[in-house]
Amino acid sequence: MGIPNKQAARYNSFNEFLSNAKGRDRSPSFTNLFSVRISTPPMMRQGSGAVASGRMQVETTDLDWMLDYYANNVNLPSKQITTGQTPYVGAPFKYATNTAYSQINITFTMPRSQYTRNFFERWTTMMASDSEQYTRYYNEYVCPRMMIYKWERGGGDLVVTDPKMIRALRKSGTANFLLARKYQLTAAWELQNLYPYNIGSVQLDNNKAKAMTMTVGFYYERYRFFAQDKFDDPGLLKSFTTPSASDNNTDPETDRNNALNQLFSGFPLSSGNVA
Numbered sequence: 485m486g487i488p489n490k491q492a493a494r495y496n497s498f499n500e501f502l503s504n505a506k507g508r509d510r511s512p513s514f515t516n517l518f519s520v521r522i523s524t525p526p527m528m529r530q531g532s533g534a535v536a537s538g539r540m541q542v543e544t545t546d547l548d549w550m551l552d553y554y555a556n557n558v559n560l561p562s563k564q565i566t567t568g569q570t571p572y573v574g575a576p577f578k579y580a581t582n583t584a585y586s587q588i589n590i591t592f593t594m595p596r597s598q599y600t601r602n603f604f605e606r607w608t609t610m611m612a613s614d615s616e617q618y619t620r621y622y623n624e625y626v627c628p629r630m631m632i633y634k635w636e637r638g639g640g641d642l643v644v645t646d647p648k649m650i651r652a653l654r655k656s657g658t659a660n661f662l663l664a665r666k667y668q669l670t671a672a673w674e675l676q677n678l679y680p681y682n683i684g685s686v687q688l689d690n691n692k693a694k695a696m697t698m699t700v701g702f703y704y705e706r707y708r709f710f711a712q713d714k715f716d717d718p719g720l721l722k723s724f725t726t727p728s729a730s731d732n733n734t735d736p737e738t739d740r741n742n743a744l745n746q747l748f749s750g751f752p753l754s755s756g757n758v759a
Contacts, residue, residue, distance in 0.1 A: 508638070508639050508668075509639075509715075513634070513636060513670070514636070514637075517634070517635040517636065517637070517667060518555075518558060518632060518633060518634050518635065519552055519631075519632070519633040519635065520551060520552050520555045520558060520590065520630070520631070520632055520633075521548075521551075521552060521630065521631045521632075521633070522542055522551050522627055522630045523542065523543070523627055523628055523629050523630065524540070524541045524542045524543060524627070525607065525624070525625050525626060525627050525628075525679070526623065526624050526625075526628075527610055527620055527624040527625055528540045528541065528606070528607065528610065529541055530544075540603055540606055540607075542603075546599065547599065547600070547603055550592075550595060550599060550600050551592070551600065551603075554592050554593040554594075554595070554600060555590050555591070555592055556591045556592065556593055556697060557589075557590065557591040557699075558588070558589075558590050558591075558632060559588050559589040559590070560588065560632065560673060561585055561586055561588050561673065561675065561704070561707045562585070562586040563583060563584075563585055563586075563707075564583070564584045564585075564586070565580050565581075565582075565583060565584075566580070566581050566582045566583070566584050567579060567580055567581055568581045583706075585704065585705075585706060585707060587681070587701055587702060587703050587704075588675070588701070588702050588704070589684075589699050589700065589701050589702070590699070590700055590702070591697050591698070591699045591700075592697065592698050592699075592700065593695050593696070593697055594686075594695075594696040594697065594698055600698070601683070601698055604680050604683055604700055605683070607625070607679075607680060608680055608683065610625065611625040611679065622677075625679055626677040626678060626679045626705075627677070627678045627679060628676070628677065629674060629675070629676060629678075630674075630675045630678050630702075630704075631672055631673070631674055631675075632672065632673040632675070633669060633671075633672050634669070634670050634671040634672065635667040635668065635669055635670065636667060636668050636670050637667060637668075638665045638667070638668065639665060639667075639668030639670075640665050640666035640667050640668040640669070641665065641666050642663075642664070642665055642666075643664040643665060643666055646666065649666065670711070670712060671709070671710065671711050671712075672709075672710045673707055673708070673709055673710075674707060674708045674709075674710065675702075675704045675706075675707045676704060676705050676706050676707065676708075677704060677705040677706075678702050678703070678704040678705075679702065679703060679704075680700050680701065680702055681701050681702065681703050682700065682701035683698065683700055684698055684699035684700065684701070686698050
């Protein structure tokens, strides 16, 4: 029978690989250079319930940059397609049934004030207090959105467009700072309705001093991945993420109130208490 479609096999060439890999958009991505932005859960916003001072509102306090710059490690979300299997006679095959997402973990460096830990401690305590054994409503304790941005070296705007960076490069003595470029924003992950489910343990010891870190585990409803426009098709994403239009047509068979009236038609209704 022979090898089918032999001309499709690409001959290995290190020079070809090297020339292609040197391109700005085709060079390997690195695991550093990222940014984490967390929005405040509704129950922790200033003026909501017991929260009055606004000290736990991320957007207006030091938590905004602490939760970003002190995020050392981020375990990006994974996606798995759940499947079913055909019951037919013969070789079975699996088909897609749904989508499942993993939890994520973020490791933070702790400041001396323990401000970051206190934020997550207050968040989880308000979610499910151990003093009253009640939990808050889901929409109150979830973070509506958390963004994880990925940067890469070079490829961004020229440094001369940013006065702050020009001063920094002049002080560093770099000769060709006029040709230097800023980092390039290449991708982003948007996590929706996120909340912490685990605050990891921290070990204290009397050995050589090192920075204290704390790992927080999060659950979320779903995530969306975004790349640059030239590597994406916005129409494809929109067609699969936009819900279909709701059916506004009502007839006696689908009218919920009519169905309830028919269900309880044999029971006497009273506006007062039943004796």
